[in-house]
Amino acid sequence: MDPLVGKYIGTGLVMLSTIGAGIAIGKIGSSALDGISRNPDTYGNLMTTMILAIAFAESLAIYSLVVAFLILFG
Amino acid sequence: MTTKSENQTVSSTKKQNNSKIWLFMLLILIVLNVLVVRWYKPVEPEINIATESILFHTENGEIKSDPWFTLPLVGPVYLTNTTTAMALVLITLLIIAAAVRRQTKDGQLRATGIVMAIESIFTALISMVDSAVEEKWRDRIYPFFLTIFLYILIANLTKLLPFYETFGFAHPVASEGFLADKWTSFLYAIRSTPAAEGEQGYRLVSLFRGATTDLNFTLALALVTVVMIQVMGVQAHGIGYFNKFINIRAMRENPKSGLIQVFVGILELIGEIAKIASFGFRLFGNMFAGMVLLSFLGYMVPWLVNAFIMLYEAFVGILQAFIFAMLAAVFMSMAVRSEHSSS
Numbered sequence: 084m085d086p087l088v089g090k091y092i093g094t095g096l097v098m099l100s101t102i103g104a105g106i107a108i109g110k111i112g113s114s115a116l117d118g119i120s121r122n123p124d125t126y127g128n129l130m131t132t133m134i135l136a137i138a139f140a141e142s143l144a145i146y147s148l149v150v151a152f153l154i155l156f157g
Numbered sequence: 158m159t160t161k162s163e164n165q166t167v168s169s170t171k172k173q174n175n176s177k178i179w180l181f182m183l184l185i186l187i188v189l190n191v192l193v194v195r196w197y198k199p200v201e202p203e204i205n206i207a208t209e210s211i212l213f214h215t216e217n218g219e220i221k222s223d224p225w226f227t228l229p230l231v232g233p234v235y236l237t238n239t240t241t242a243m244a245l246v247l248i249t250l251l252i253i254a255a256a257v258r259r260q261t262k263d264g265q266l267r268a269t270g271i272v273m274a275i276e277s278i279f280t281a282l283i284s285m286v287d288s289a290v291e292e293k294w295r296d297r298i299y300p301f302f303l304t305i306f307l308y309i310l311i312a313n314l315t316k317l318l319p320f321y322e323t324f325g326f327a328h329p330v331a332s333e334g335f336l337a338d339k340w341t342s343f344l345y346a347i348r349s350t351p352a353a354e355g356e357q358g359y360r361l362v363s364l365f366r367g368a369t370t371d372l373n374f375t376l377a378l379a380l381v382t383v384v385m386i387q388v389m390g391v392q393a394h395g396i397g398y399f400n401k402f403i404n405i406r407a408m409r410e411n412p413k414s415g416l417i418q419v420f421v422g423i424l425e426l427i428g429e430i431a432k433i434a435s436f437g438f439r440l441f442g443n444m445f446a447g448m449v450l451l452s453f454l455g456y457m458v459p460w461l462v463n464a465f466i467m468l469y470e471a472f473v474g475i476l477q478a479f480i481f482a483m484l485a486a487v488f489m490s491m492a493v494r495s496e497h498s499s500s
Contacts, residue, residue: 145442
């Protein structure tokens with residue numbers, strides 16, 4: 084078998100970790116929406132906090148993306 | 158429209174004509190682009206994590222990088238194509254700064270041109286972090302916050318300029334090269350056709366590559382930011398700031414809870430190191446992913462869609478600059494008002 088196959092399968096497996104980030108971002112978004120709909124005055128405050136939390140959750144997916152890039156092009 | 162005065166209607170039609178000329182020129186450029194690419198396929202950008210040195214010599218048909226200068230302990234330092242892009246970013250920032258300085262020298266506020274643009278950007282940014290930063294520390298934190306935002310913003314947006322990654326030095330290689338047309342004695346156009354056996358192949362070493370697609374650049378920025386966070390903490394609490402990491406007094410007073418404090422301190426220390434990694438990798442990952450996306454989309458949809466992805470990349474660039482700067486500001490405000498301030 085071509086050794087390149089292993090490289091591509093590995094890249095695909097690494098990107099599985101985006102599932103967790105997807106769940107996290109969905110939860111953050113839904114909770115922020117809950118908060119905003121309960122108290123619309125907090126919109127500005129919540130928005131900043133939400134973007135911050137999403138950036139944290141997303142950075143975990145970005146780690147796996149960097150590893151995938153290293154496997155593919157490194 | 159009929160209720161408006163004649164004067165206004167005239168000016169609006171003039172404006173419409175003006176914008177129509179621009180649209181027309183844009184359309185011509187798009188058509189020209191499609192036709193030229195159909196007849197003359199340009200070289201594809203090479204995707205590589207490592208950056209290329211623009212100082213090189215050719216040896217037996219292979220590229221060998223020459224060091225720019227050599228430092229005693231660090232070793233050779235290369236003039237990479239991201240370094241040149243960084244120089245371009247700094248020149249752009251200096252031009253903006255000089256323009257703003259020239260227009261505000263007389264101390265009067267003006268709501269025109271570049272001053273207006275910069276001021277509205279800064280006002281919007283400051284209003285977003287105002288609730289997170291204490292009033293006492295705003296004068297200390299905001300200059301760093303706004304500087305780092307402008308720096309990353311310009312670096313991310315200049316990455317999308319047309320000559321990035323496609324303009325550079327062509328030089329002959331022995332294998333895996335592409336055919337090139339010789340336009341003049343020093344101007345070559347590399348085509349995307351691979352050179353066959355017996356033909357002279359050429360490779361491209363691009364002169365510019367987006368500064369934020371280099372891991373060294375983003376990690377250096379992250380390092381500077383995290384060091385600045387510690388500096389802010391020390392400025393706020395003196396040497397007692399380091400009690401956050403190693404709490405000697407609590408250990409002496411109560412050995413049992415002191416042991417817990419040791420583990421909390423280790424966790425805090427790991428948190429600071431994780432900040433460097435998350436700052437650096439987030440920016441690098443997003444920008445490099447944009448580069449890969451643009452180049453792979455060219456294989457799937459040859460035209461039109463790339464333009465929209467380019468627009469999306471501009472949006473991602475602004476968003477990542479904002480996230481980097483805002484996280485830095487929030488971490489700094491967390492460092493200056495830690496719970497140890499009461500003791």
